[in-house]
Amino acid sequence: MSITSQxxxxxxxxxxxxxxxxxxxxxxxxxxxxxxxITAEVSQDFDDEVRGGxxxxxxxxxxxxxKTETYELIKGLIQYDPNDYKNYDLRINxxxxxxxxxxxxxxxxxxxxxxxxxxxxDISGYLYAKYSLLREPIPVGLGQDIxxxxxxxxxx
Numbered sequence: 001m002s003i004t005s006q007x008x009x010x011x012x013x014x015x016x017x018x019x020x021x022x023x024x025x026x027x028x029x030x031x032x033x034x035x036x037x038i039t040a041e042v043s044q045d046f047d048d049e050v051r052g053g054x055x056x057x058x059x060x061x062x063x064x065x066x067k068t069e070t071y072e073l074i075k076g077l078i079q080y081d082p083n084d085y086k087n088y089d090l091r092i093n094x095x096x097x098x099x100x101x102x103x104x105x106x107x108x109x110x111x112x113x114x115x116x117x118x119x120x121x122d123i124s125g126y127l128y129a130k131y132s133l134l135r136e137p138i139p140v141g142l143g144q145d146i147x148x149x150x151x152x153x154x155x156x
Contacts, residue, residue: 012143027075031121032114034070076103078119097154099131105148108137130156
């Protein structure tokens, strides 16, 4: 028995509404951390006497490079120690350090650019862990790829 186009569209709508409801209602807040290093300006008058006049190096006496962190908060479904990481050709020594994150596909650029994430950020005062991206996000969905799954490995 085949289904009609309308029945298929109805199934897609039910899936999308259910997944959106899961992410918004039981999804956890995930903090994306972006680290940017701001380097000191190099004076055009400064020459490195040891290496020659062509190499410019900054003087760090007054303005050493600094690192700044910026943040973004997203919602997503978290699964610790997922069993399906093998389906995505990931070879892991200790699967208990793996996290799977399912979120909206429009978060993909931020997930790719961030240095690490802090899952379940609301309780980070009690349980704090950093995770780095293990594999690029994988688009998923029914009919349309509107969600993404990504795998993360614990770094601290």
